[in-house]
Amino acid sequence: MTRVVKDVAVKDQRKHTGASAFLPPDDLKCVLHIEHLRKAFEERVVLQDVTLCLFQGENLVILGRSGTGKSVLLKCIIGLIMPDEGTVEVLGRRIDTLSSRELMELRRRVGFSFQGSALYDSMTVRENLEFPLRRNLGIDDPRELKPRVEEALEAVGLSHAIDQQPSELSGGMRKRIGIARTLILRPEIMLYDEPTAGLDPETSTDINDLINEVRKVYHTSSIIITHDIACAKTTADRIIFLKDGLCYNEGSFAQMSREDDPLLQTFFNYFKVSS
Numbered sequence: 001m002t003r004v005v006k007d008v009a010v011k012d013q014r015k016h017t018g019a020s021a022f023l024p025p026d027d028l029k030c031v032l033h034i035e036h037l038r039k040a041f042e043e044r045v046v047l048q049d050v051t052l053c054l055f056q057g058e059n060l061v062i063l064g065r066s067g068t069g070k071s072v073l074l075k076c077i078i079g080l081i082m083p084d085e086g087t088v089e090v091l092g093r094r095i096d097t098l099s100s101r102e103l104m105e106l107r108r109r110v111g112f113s114f115q116g117s118a119l120y121d122s123m124t125v126r127e128n129l130e131f132p133l134r135r136n137l138g139i140d141d142p143r144e145l146k147p148r149v150e151e152a153l154e155a156v157g158l159s160h161a162i163d164q165q166p167s168e169l170s171g172g173m174r175k176r177i178g179i180a181r182t183l184i185l186r187p188e189i190m191l192y193d194e195p196t197a198g199l200d201p202e203t204s205t206d207i208n209d210l211i212n213e214v215r216k217v218y219h220t221s222s223i224i225i226t227h228d229i230a231c232a233k234t235t236a237d238r239i240i241f242l243k244d245g246l247c248y249n250e251g252s253f254a255q256m257s258r259e260d261d262p263l264l265q266t267f268f269n270y271f272k273v274s275s
């Protein structure tokens with residue numbers, strides 16, 4: 001279903017954003033392709049013209065200041081928000097052409113890790129993890145549910161928390177359980193919305209390591225949106241810096257941290273100071 005693209009999308013993007021020198025290797029599959037995306041809320045234009053491509057197996061970080069439209073971009077990817085202009089193609093399917101049933105089916109292949117973990121407080125960890133299996137895959141047999149829940153919990157290192165309530169867990173643990181609940185459907189693409197928001201530096205490091213581990217074990221392609229520069233350094237194969245609803249710059253962490261640009265330097269120097 002996915003198309004093989006070379007560097008067309010990236011070159012196209014560079015044409016109108018002036019982005020830096022990143023070129024992906026030839027013949028990488030593009031699993032998610034956004035072209036000329038625009039989204040406004042009344043007069044407020046949040047995304048002006050965003051073009052990007054997520055390559056198979058890649059960790060792509062979308063970096064940018066608060067309010068630059070990173071979450072809106074993620075919501076456009078999973079069809080929670082419909083763009084005013086432009087196209088979003090996920091795993092070979094154009095979002096705006098899908099029926100609600102087709103959109104639901106596609107969403108099963110895309111895991112969304114929410115900022116607030118989105119766990120149900122009235123359910124135990126086990127029940128939280130069983131929920132998407134019951135609802136999305138119609139699995140009700142405890143003999144099928146049990147091993148899948150245990151595997152997902154093991155993947156995030158929290159097997160011992162299976163019978164706890166979310167309210168008994170720390171912020172970092174809740175985040176991990178949220179990721180486990182997403183992984184349980186074995187998504188091909190993972191979308192992480194501010195995975196380290198509100199966490200202390202040590203817990204953030206654990207979550208960043210987990211994101212890399214998930215890629216290794218589950219062979220996911222991921223978009224990680226963040227304004228946490230340490231998260232970007234640990235997880236990114238490539239970074240796109242979003243500013244004023246445009247892809248302002250693009251490259252590896254090393255490339256971008258060397259850019260002679262005051263805005264980027266504010267971000268990257270903060271990392272040098274705090275690390």
Ligand SMILES: Nc1ncnc2c1ncn2[C@@H]1O[C@H](COP(=O)(O)OP(=O)(O)OP(=O)(O)O)[C@@H](O)[C@H]1O
Pocket residue numbers: 041046064065066067068069070071072073194227
């Ligand atoms: N449904 C909506 N209706 C109206 N405005 C919205 C809606 N969703 C987002 N916005 C506005 O779009 C802008 C971008 O929001 P968004 O949440 O995408 O920013 P962000 O880059 O993710 O910020 P942060 O890093 O703080 O999470 C904000 O001004 C927000 O108020």
